[in-house]
Amino acid sequence: MEARGRGRLPGSKNYSREFREMVASEANHPERSISEVAKEHGLNANMVSKWRRDQASRAQPGPLAPLPEQSFLPVQIAPLSTQRSAVIVERGALRVRFEGPTDLDALRVVLASLRDMP
Structure with a gap:
């Protein structure tokens, strides 16, 4: 054999x-x-x-391959925008203005109230 x-x-x-x-x-x-x-x-x-x-x-290195020595890289974070934003909602003679960061919950309440107005 x-x-x-x-x-x-x-x-x-x-x-x-x-x-x-x-x-x-x-x-x-x-x-x-x-x-x-x-x-x-x-x-x-x-x-x-x-x-x-x-x-x-x-x-490709396998899962048991030694990891390279860890090092940290410098990171720069962009400054927050200083540009202001505004949301203006008008209905008839009524005008509502939101400036700065918009609170979405407050905006929803205002819009719902305006929608329900006669």
Whole structure:
């Protein structure tokens, strides 16, 4: 009985890491499709796609990768606007003016009162 690698089918090929990296890099080129690269090398497109994912996962630090030393960056907060705002509501001869920061609850009460006026 012939010994074979775990999970490998008889006759399956073992590709070197360098070859897989080269093919994955070719498939990452924006002007080439995965199926085109796979066909060029006589491979299955699903395999090339997996090699691309493997390459991308190796390029990103994993969850156990050491975190960079934390540092603080200076932050500047813009000063509050000194520009004043005004809301003027008129109904007939009645005029209500709100200046500065508007209290929305008070504005709702005033508008409801004006709406209910005869």
